[in-house]
Amino acid sequence: MKTQIGIRVDSTLWQTYKALCEKANLRPNEPIEGFLKACVEKSDVLGVLNSLKGQSPGETMANEL
Numbered sequence: 001m002k003t004q005i006g007i008r009v010d011s012t013l014w015q016t017y018k019a020l021c022e023k024a025n026l027r028p029n030e031p032i033e034g035f036l037k038a039c040v041e042k043s044d045v046l047g048v049l050n051s052l053k054g055q056s057p058g059e060t061m062a063n064e065l
Contacts (some may be wrong), residue, residue, distance in 0.1 A: 035048065
């Protein structure tokens with residue numbers, strides 16, 4: 001079952017994001033759900049965010065120390 005939720009996002013950021021999704025033939029919720037799923041599977045939001053930024057796990061650990 002899917003639930004609609006409300007989150008606050010800058011309108012310019014959202015419009016730009018939606019345009020990028022349209023260009024890639026994606027529904028706007030698909031990348032977001034993929035991100036959420038990765039966070040849940042790894043039980044690590046910061047690790048997933050850092051991997052999107054291109055940091056290796058070792059760099060992430062060093063940054064947390």
